[in-house]
Amino acid sequence: MISEWENNLFGLAVVLYLAGMVLYFLYTTRRQERTSRLAFSITGAAFVFHTVAMVIRSAEAGRLPFSNMYEFTSLFAWGIALVFLFVEWRYHIKALGSFVTPVVFGLIGYASVLPKEITPLVPALQSYWLQFHVFTAILAYGGFGVSFGVSIMYLLRERKESADKTLRGFYQLIPNLKALDDLNYGAVAFAFPFMTLVLITGAIWAERAWGTYWSWDPKETWALITWLIYAVYLHARLTYGWKGHRAAWMSIIGFLAVLFTYFGVNLLLAGLHSYV
Amino acid sequence: MTREKDLSFGRRIWRFLISMQLALFLLLIVAAVSVFGTIIPQGEDPTFYQQAYGSLRGDLISLFDLNDVFHSWWFLGLALLLAASVLACTIDRLVPLWRQVTRFQFRYETSSYDGAPIKGEAYSQDEVKETAAQLAKRCRGRHYRVFLEERDGQVFLYADRGRFGPFGSLITHLSLLIILAGAIYGGLTGFKDYANIPEGETFTVRPAGFSIKVSDFRVDYYGDSQMPKQYYSDLTVIAGGREVLRKVIAVNDPLTYRGVTFYQSSYGWVVDGTINSQGKESKFTSLDRDVTSIGGGLSLKSFFYPDFVIDPSGHPGTRSHLPKNPRVVYALFQGSKILTYDVAKLGEPVKVNNNLSVIFTGYREYTGLQIAKDPGIPLIYSGSVLLLLGLFLSFYVFPRRIWAMVGPGQKGARVLLAAAAPRAQARLEEEIRELVETWPSKAVK
Ligand code: HEM
Numbered sequence: 001m002i003s004e005w006e007n008n009l010f011g012l013a014v015v016l017y018l019a020g021m022v023l024y025f026l027y028t029t030r031r032q033e034r035t036s037r038l039a040f041s042i043t044g045a046a047f048v049f050h051t052v053a054m055v056i057r058s059a060e061a062g063r064l065p066f067s068n069m070y071e072f073t074s075l076f077a078w079g080i081a082l083v084f085l086f087v088e089w090r091y092h093i094k095a096l097g098s099f100v101t102p103v104v105f106g107l108i109g110y111a112s113v114l115p116k117e118i119t120p121l122v123p124a125l126q127s128y129w130l131q132f133h134v135f136t137a138i139l140a141y142g143g144f145g146v147s148f149g150v151s152i153m154y155l156l157r158e159r160k161e162s163a164d165k166t167l168r169g170f171y172q173l174i175p176n177l178k179a180l181d182d183l184n185y186g187a188v189a190f191a192f193p194f195m196t197l198v199l200i201t202g203a204i205w206a207e208r209a210w211g212t213y214w215s216w217d218p219k220e221t222w223a224l225i226t227w228l229i230y231a232v233y234l235h236a237r238l239t240y241g242w243k244g245h246r247a248a249w250m251s252i253i254g255f256l257a258v259l260f261t262y263f264g265v266n267l268l269l270a271g272l273h274s275y276v
Numbered sequence: 277m278t279r280e281k282d283l284s285f286g287r288r289i290w291r292f293l294i295s296m297q298l299a300l301f302l303l304l305i306v307a308a309v310s311v312f313g314t315i316i317p318q319g320e321d322p323t324f325y326q327q328a329y330g331s332l333r334g335d336l337i338s339l340f341d342l343n344d345v346f347h348s349w350w351f352l353g354l355a356l357l358l359a360a361s362v363l364a365c366t367i368d369r370l371v372p373l374w375r376q377v378t379r380f381q382f383r384y385e386t387s388s389y390d391g392a393p394i395k396g397e398a399y400s401q402d403e404v405k406e407t408a409a410q411l412a413k414r415c416r417g418r419h420y421r422v423f424l425e426e427r428d429g430q431v432f433l434y435a436d437r438g439r440f441g442p443f444g445s446l447i448t449h450l451s452l453l454i455i456l457a458g459a460i461y462g463g464l465t466g467f468k469d470y471a472n473i474p475e476g477e478t479f480t481v482r483p484a485g486f487s488i489k490v491s492d493f494r495v496d497y498y499g500d501s502q503m504p505k506q507y508y509s510d511l512t513v514i515a516g517g518r519e520v521l522r523k524v525i526a527v528n529d530p531l532t533y534r535g536v537t538f539y540q541s542s543y544g545w546v547v548d549g550t551i552n553s554q555g556k557e558s559k560f561t562s563l564d565r566d567v568t569s570i571g572g573g574l575s576l577k578s579f580f581y582p583d584f585v586i587d588p589s590g591h592p593g594t595r596s597h598l599p600k601n602p603r604v605v606y607a608l609f610q611g612s613k614i615l616t617y618d619v620a621k622l623g624e625p626v627k628v629n630n631n632l633s634v635i636f637t638g639y640r641e642y643t644g645l646q647i648a649k650d651p652g653i654p655l656i657y658s659g660s661v662l663l664l665l666g667l668f669l670s671f672y673v674f675p676r677r678i679w680a681m682v683g684p685g686q687k688g689a690r691v692l693l694a695a696a697a698p699r700a701q702a703r704l705e706e707e708i709r710e711l712v713e714t715w716p717s718k719a720v721k
Contacts, residue, residue: 120498123506123527123540182702193667200660209528211468211539211646213656214459216346218314228307232300239296265314 003060007116009053010074014112016046017081017105024097028170036094040085043101047081050108054078061118066134067125069266070114076262077107079138080145083187087146091183095173099149129205136197141258143191144230147184148255151248154180158245181244184251185237188230195227222261229254293364302358309354313345359456366449373446377439382425382432383679383694392679392694394705398712400689404431407689408682414711415678433680441699444670447662454659462652469647472563474546475640478514481647484536486515493543493643495597502597507543509643535649542644545580547604549636563642567609574615574632579605580639584619592619604636674700678708 020043027035054074057065065071084100087093157174174180202220207213214220233250236242242250283291292298316337317324325343326334341348389395400407408431412422420435473479478489492510497503506526513521513533523531530539545564550557553572562568562578569575583595584603592605607617608628620626625635676697682689693712697704 120501120503120505123504126506127528189671193664193671196663196667200664203660204657207653208530209539210541211530211537211648213650213653216313216318221310221314221346225307225310228303228310232303232307235296235303236300 003056006053006056006060009049009056010112013046013050013053014105014108016042016049017077017101017108020046020097021101021105024101028095028098028173031170031173036097039097039101040088043081043097043104044085047078047085050074050078050081057118063121064131064134066131067121068115068119070111070116072134072262073107073111073114075134075138076141077104077111079142080104080107081142083139083142083146083190084149087183087187091179093150093175093179093183095153095170095175096146096149099152100146103145103149124209127205127209129201129208133198133201133205136194136201140191140194140198141262143187143194144251144255144258147187147191147251150180150184150187151251154184154244154248158248177244181247184247185243188233188251188254192227192230192234195223195230199223199227218265219261222257222265226254226257226261229257290364290368293361294368299358299361299365302354302361306354306358309345309351312342316342316345318344318346355456359453362449362452366446369446373442377442380423380434380436380677382423382434383681384427384432386681386692389679389681389692389694392696393701394693394695394697394708396691396693396695396708396712398691398693399685399687400691402688404429404682404684404689407431407691408433408680411680411682411691411711418707420676420678430681430683433678433682435678435680436676438673438675441669441673441675444666444668444673446666448666448670451659451662451666454662455656458652458655458659460652461655462650466648466650466652470541470644471647472542472544472642472644474561474642479645481536484534484649486513486520486533486536488512488538488645489514489519490643493641495543495641497597507540507643509540509645511538535651537648537650539646539648540643541646544642544644545582546640546642547578547580547636548638548640549634552633552635554631570634572632573610575609576634577607577609578636581605582639599639602639604639606634606636608634674703676700676704676707678704 020039023035023039023042027039054065057071066075080100081104084096084104088096153174154177157171157180158177160171161177175183199220202223203213206215206220229250233242233247233254236250237247317328320343322334322338322343325337328334329337337343341350345351383389400410402410405426408424411433412424412435415422415433415435418437420437421439422433422435425432467483469481469483471479473488473490475490475493478487480487489512490509491512493508494510495507496505498505508524508526510524511522511531512519513531515533521531521533525531525538525540527540530537532538546561547564548559548561550559551570551572551574553574558571560568560570560576562570562576564578564580567575567577579592581592581594581603582597582599582601584601585593585595587593592603595601602622604620604622605617606620606626608615616626616628618626620636622636622638625633627633674697677695679694681692683692684690693708695704695708
């Protein structure tokens with residue numbers, strides 16, 4: 001049984017995320033300041049309702065909502081929306097919405113078709129370390145998700161620029177390549193320490209729960225692979241000056257690893273985390 | 277210039293280790309083989325791979341330890357090579373890094389302000405010293421560390437903040453070495469064990485030289501469901517014949533004594549009984565679902581059902597976890613030959629033949645404990661703390677430097693500013709602009 005309130009607010013959030021996404025798309029063709037402001041407000045409202053729905057769920061379950069696929073997918077979307085809204089508010093990159101909101105909507109849409117029952121936690125999942133673990137994962141994935149959206153914008157604008165010099169229509173909305181590259185790096189630099197915390201808190205939790213801090217199960221191994229990819233990104237950038245084009249590709253590959261860690265491992269590979 | 281072949285062997289190895297190519301290659305290779313380690317099922321026996329992948333690929337998997345990637349010699353080799361590379365890079369960067377963090381210089385030449393990444397110029401009506409003092413005060417107000425020097429009627433200023441940021445990569449790298457060292461040390465000196473201990477019994481942890489007694493075991497369920505909420509074992513450590521420590525452990529809440537940790541891991545039933553074989557009586561305890569040797573070449577496999585029922589498909593099952601209708605489903609073997617199997621009530625003798633009878637006398641719960649000693653863990657956790665500190669310095673502490681030259685102007689003083697912040701260029705540019713624009717004694721261009 002999930003409460004009526006939670007269900008309705010969640011449904012409202014899904015609809016508003018969709019509306020926000022459509023408005024961001026419209027903005028790319030109409031290019032009216034008003035449209036983008038509306039898109040931002042609607043996405044912000046979706047985020048607020050989404051947050052309230054999760055708070056209600058937490059209150060009802062007596063714990064943070066992270067114990068099954070529905071809860072984590074919803075949180076994943078929430079984290080990306082959070083980092084996205086912050087970046088948009090701080091840096092006013094309007095076109096970013098049309099790249100990030102589809103990711104958010106895709107996740108939340110997927111969550112909305114999953115079973116929503118509040119299931120009691122098995123004893124292994126009753127740990128503060130696990131809550132910390134999930135919380136840091138949300139922030140890390142949020143940062144990586146934004147760097148992914150920014151990187152796609154980068155590659156689009158770059159392709160257009162090399163084809164013809166004048167940027168028309170939609171392309172005028174995309175910030176210049178330098179700004180995008182800075183933002184790509186900024187998002188990764190923000191997220192990497194959190195990704196490291198994900199690995200550490202996960203290890204501490206596993207040690208407390210199972211007596212082994214690292215057991216190479218597919219989920220933790222994929223988290224490590226993700227972390228290694230971003231470590232390569234940082235070093236190549238710092239010492240080889242891999243910026244721009246290559247950095248954008250590294251970000252895209254890194255985020256695909258994030259997605260695989262979450263969905264691929266659950267759906268294709270088995271392991272300790274298979275109940276999440 | 278030294279040519280490549282003039283370098284000694286040692287220097288060439290060093291060059292190899294500190295090269296970023298090697299580092300990136302190793303990081304990518306470790307990531308790539310980890311992918312293999314997740315898509316090829318790990319730890320099965322060779323026949324499994326033969327069947328799943330065909331005989332040639334199955335053989336290759338076994339030959340290269342792809343069935344146990346993460347414990348193979350070559351994976352450890354990669355990890356050690358990576359560690360050597362990290363260590364070499366760190367040593368190589370040590371002196372320049374130390375200089376970068378601890379040394380500073382004033383900029384005495386006007387020309388050196390022109391080429392700075394960020395620059396600014398301001399005029400003040402105050403005289404030189406007063407202007408310099410004000411500038412210093414404002415820098416301090418923004419949490420900069422400030423140094424001043426007077427020379428030939430001019431004042432030079434150097435200010436910085438976040439100067440420890442560059443130590444981030446150093447600390448990060450060292451922490452990785454500490455974590456790896458912890459993992460290896462723990463692997464070499466620790467042990468892992470698993471014990472199923474029935475309530476009331478004592479288990480001796482051989483490598484540690486002390487015992488653990490299970491006084492009680494208990495499960496809490498969610499409401500009336502069969503879903504366990506938490507389970508607890510009441511443990512007492514017995515060392516040198518004395519009870520030294522007592523704790524009720526639960527999942528996620530283990531007990532540690534002398535570096536050995538007991539983790540609540542699983543639980544189940546045991547049945548107790550006596551066997552009468554050719555007039556000799558002996559007792560046995562049989563773990564649910566386990567095969568127990570009960571003497572006289574006989575072995576017993578038992579299943580305990582606290583609330584026995586035969587489900588519609590004809591299989592035995594239990595209605596609840598409460599012992600309302602306890603029954604034992606058993607099978608007796610002589611070697612691998614099955615003698616008999618049936619369902620028994622407690623206390624009723626089971627007569628197999630004239631010379632052999634068995635009686636199930638009671639049941640208890642057992643607790644499954646993971647027992648582990650890993651002396652590497654303190655290293656790993658302190659390495660982790662350092663790792664976070666290092667990353668914090670690298671990614672959240674941005675070194676910023678400001679230089680200034682305050683000299684006499686037409687009507688007071690003229691300030692030349694230069695600044696550098698490789699990671700916070702935009703922010704420092706803004707700071708410099710603010711410094712210039714909000715000059716208290718009116719700035720005259
Ligand atoms: C998993 C392994 C590694 C991790 C997590 C790691 C982490 C880091 C981090 C966080 C930074 C700072 C990056 C930045 O400021 O943008 C850094 C810098 C650096 N790393 Fe690594 N590193 C690793 C392996 C290596 C290896 C194997 C080498 C050896 C070639 C290396 C050489 C360097 C160098 C030369 C720098 C620049 C340092 C400086 O200029 O102060 N790293 N590393």
